[in-house]
Amino acid sequence: MSASGPPASSAPGAPRAPGSPEVPNPLRLLRAGERGVLIETEAARTHDVVRLLSSSPWDALLESTVPTRATVLAVLRRSEDVPALVAFLASSSASASAPVSADAIRELPSSAGFDGANPTEMGNSRPTSSTGSGDSALGGSAASTEPLPREIEVVYDGPDLDAVAELSGLPRDEVIAAHSGAEHRVGWFGFAPGFAYLDTDYPDSAAPALALPRRASPRVRIDAGSVAIAGGQTVIYPGGTPGGWHLIGRTDARLWDLERDPPALLDVGERVRFVPVERLTDHLQRAEATPPDARDSSGPELRILAARPGATVQDGGRTGWTRFGVTVSGPADRAAFDLANRLVGNPAGTAAIEVTLGGLAAVADAGADAGRWMSLTGAPAPVTLDDHPVADTALFWVPAGARLELGTPPIGVRSYLAVAGGVVTARVLGSMSTDTLAGLGPAPLAAGASLALGDPSGVDPDSPAASSASAADSAAAAAGTASIATAADSAGAARRIPVGPTTVRFTWGPRDALLTPHDRATLTASTWRVSAQADRVGVRLEGAIVGSASGDLPSEGIAEGAIQLPPSGEPIVFLADHPVTGGYPVVGVVVAADLGLLAQARPGVEVRLRPVGGAGLLHDGMRVAC
Incomplete structure (x- = not known):
C-alpha cells in the first residue's frame, strides 16, 4: 500500500x-x-x-x-x-x-x-x-x-470570574468579551465521558493574560455545565467531578447524554462559540445517569442473594468510544473470562460475572429449564450447591432452584462465573460491562439484584458442556461429585494465578526515551511488590524508585497495560478500567498475555518486569526505525 x-x-x-x-x-x-x-x-x-x-x-x-x-x-x-x-x-x-x-x-x-x-x-x-x-x-x-461553529449559551457568573480578572489584569467585561469572542476547537476528550478539552484561540491582546495555570487547590465537586478555563483551554464539566480549573460561567448544554445518539454533544475538531446570555432555562445540577434496565424479567433469572464489593457483569468490552473519553473496560483477566465461556459453550465475549475474592451467593430461577451448566475460572473459589461442595468447579451443573455459593479463594483475586447462554442486562453504549471508573454500565452486583439468563440453545455443540449434558452427568454434577472440564483447561487456568515471584513481560514505549540507563536497569532488575492500591483501574507496584521520567507531561492516550511513572517513581500498571488519558510518562506496556497475572496478584506478590522487543521509536519524520 x-x-x-x-x-x-x-x-x-x-x-x-x-x-x-x-x-x-x-x-x-x-x-x-x-x-x-x-x-x-x-x-x-x-x-x-x-x-x-x-x-x-x-x-x-x-x-x-x-x-x-x-x-x-x-x-x-x-x-x-x-x-x-x-x-x-x-x-x-x-x-x-x-x-x-x-x-x-x-x-x-x-x-x-x-x-x-x-x-x-x-x-x-x-x-x-x-x-x-x-x-x-x-x-x-x-x-x-467547514461547518459553522456550534453555539453554546453561557451565563458568565462563575465563582472564579473575578479572580480570573484580577490574575489576568483584565477588567471582568474584557474577560467575558475575550472568551466569548474567541474561537474554540475540540482537541480531545479525557478525564470523564464527554469531557472535551477545547483549544481556545484568544485575541492576541488577551491570550497571554488568560493562559492561566490551574487553581492551587482543586474543588472536590464541580456541577455539570460549569464552564472553566486554564492553560489556554476551555472545558465544560459534564458531571459532578473534582477539578482545578477556573470556573467562569455555566451552560445548560448537555455534553454527555446516554439517551442521545451519539451521547457526546461535541466531536474532535469541532469548532465552538460561546454566546453570553443573562439566563438559562435548564442549568444541569446532576451527573448523567445510566438508563434504567428495561428488560423483560419474566424469563429465567439468576437472583443475587449476597455479593462482596467488586462483583460486576463483564462482556467483551465497549469498543469505539475512546475518542469520547470512554475506555473499553471488559474483564480484568481476559484469559480466565474467555476460558469460562469456552467451557460452557458460549460465543466469545458473552457476558459473565467477575467476582472479586468470592463471597457471591445466588439462586438460578431457571423457569422451565431444569438447570444450567456453569463454569468458574480464574481465582479458585470453593463452590457449594445447597451446602454440598462441588469437587471440580471448572464445569458443573446447577439445578433450578439450587443455592450457589462461592467462598473466598485461597489464591488469586478474580473468579469468572459463566452460565450457559450467558447473563443478560441492559447494554450501555453497546456493552453490558461495568466500567467502575466512569460509572457506566450496570451497577456492581448486590443482594436483591437479578440477572436474566440468555438462551442456552446456541452453545457450541463441541464444548465440554454440550458434550456432557446427559442425565447421568447432570445428576452427578448436581451432587457435587463430578465435573467435565479437561485436564488441559484446568491446568491452564491454574497457571494464571501468581503466588510466588512472577515475571511480567512488557514492550518499551512510548516514552522510554525519557529513562536514563540507570532507571531502565532499576525498572527491569528490581523485584517489585503489588501494593494494596490495586483494583480494576490499575495496580501500583512498590519497591525501588524510578525517578528520571516521573513528572508531568501533556496529556496523552493510555492503553490497557500501560506502565506509568507518577511523581512518586513507583510504577502503576493500568488494567481494564484505566483512564483514557493521563499526564505522566508511560514508559512501557505489559503484553496482553500477562495482564491477567497482575489482575490476579494479591498485595505482597512479587513481580519482575521483563522487556521484550526493541526500542519504542518506530518512525521519526522520514525514517522508519528498525
Whole structure:
C-alpha cells in the first residue's frame, strides 16, 4: 500500500482551498504496546490524524483512537496490522519524500508481536478522509467549507470570574468579551465521558493574560455545565467531578447524554462559540445517569442473594468510544473470562460475572429449564450447591432452584462465573460491562439484584458442556461429585494465578526515551511488590524508585497495560478500567498475555518486569526505525 504526497494545492507557496488545514510536520511514531502506536503531530492538529484514521480500512481495523493536543493513540484489533499502519502513516506524512518499503516494515522487531506483515496484503483499498475528499496524505485538501461553529449559551457568573480578572489584569467585561469572542476547537476528550478539552484561540491582546495555570487547590465537586478555563483551554464539566480549573460561567448544554445518539454533544475538531446570555432555562445540577434496565424479567433469572464489593457483569468490552473519553473496560483477566465461556459453550465475549475474592451467593430461577451448566475460572473459589461442595468447579451443573455459593479463594483475586447462554442486562453504549471508573454500565452486583439468563440453545455443540449434558452427568454434577472440564483447561487456568515471584513481560514505549540507563536497569532488575492500591483501574507496584521520567507531561492516550511513572517513581500498571488519558510518562506496556497475572496478584506478590522487543521509536519524520 502506498500513498501519494500532498496535492499541489497544499504545496508551499501554492493557494489552499478555503478552510483546508496547513500541512502538519512529519509524523513521529512511537510504540505503545503490541497493538498500539502513539502518533506525534503538530499541536492542535490531531483532528486531522483522527479524520485520516476514521476512513476505510482503518475504521474497521482499529479498536480505539485517543487524540490529545499533540498526539493520537491508535490501538489496532490485531498486532499483525501494526506494520501496515506504520507504513501508511509514514507515507502519508506530508514531508515524506517516498513511501516506506515493505522490506523496511518487515525489519520491525517481531518478538513484541510485530511480525512484519506486508501492508499490501490488506487489499488495494485506499483510505480516504472522513470529509470525502479522497486525499490520503495528512494535510491534504479538505472540503472547501467547514461547518459553522456550534453555539453554546453561557451565563458568565462563575465563582472564579473575578479572580480570573484580577490574575489576568483584565477588567471582568474584557474577560467575558475575550472568551466569548474567541474561537474554540475540540482537541480531545479525557478525564470523564464527554469531557472535551477545547483549544481556545484568544485575541492576541488577551491570550497571554488568560493562559492561566490551574487553581492551587482543586474543588472536590464541580456541577455539570460549569464552564472553566486554564492553560489556554476551555472545558465544560459534564458531571459532578473534582477539578482545578477556573470556573467562569455555566451552560445548560448537555455534553454527555446516554439517551442521545451519539451521547457526546461535541466531536474532535469541532469548532465552538460561546454566546453570553443573562439566563438559562435548564442549568444541569446532576451527573448523567445510566438508563434504567428495561428488560423483560419474566424469563429465567439468576437472583443475587449476597455479593462482596467488586462483583460486576463483564462482556467483551465497549469498543469505539475512546475518542469520547470512554475506555473499553471488559474483564480484568481476559484469559480466565474467555476460558469460562469456552467451557460452557458460549460465543466469545458473552457476558459473565467477575467476582472479586468470592463471597457471591445466588439462586438460578431457571423457569422451565431444569438447570444450567456453569463454569468458574480464574481465582479458585470453593463452590457449594445447597451446602454440598462441588469437587471440580471448572464445569458443573446447577439445578433450578439450587443455592450457589462461592467462598473466598485461597489464591488469586478474580473468579469468572459463566452460565450457559450467558447473563443478560441492559447494554450501555453497546456493552453490558461495568466500567467502575466512569460509572457506566450496570451497577456492581448486590443482594436483591437479578440477572436474566440468555438462551442456552446456541452453545457450541463441541464444548465440554454440550458434550456432557446427559442425565447421568447432570445428576452427578448436581451432587457435587463430578465435573467435565479437561485436564488441559484446568491446568491452564491454574497457571494464571501468581503466588510466588512472577515475571511480567512488557514492550518499551512510548516514552522510554525519557529513562536514563540507570532507571531502565532499576525498572527491569528490581523485584517489585503489588501494593494494596490495586483494583480494576490499575495496580501500583512498590519497591525501588524510578525517578528520571516521573513528572508531568501533556496529556496523552493510555492503553490497557500501560506502565506509568507518577511523581512518586513507583510504577502503576493500568488494567481494564484505566483512564483514557493521563499526564505522566508511560514508559512501557505489559503484553496482553500477562495482564491477567497482575489482575490476579494479591498485595505482597512479587513481580519482575521483563522487556521484550526493541526500542519504542518506530518512525521519526522520514525514517522508519528498525
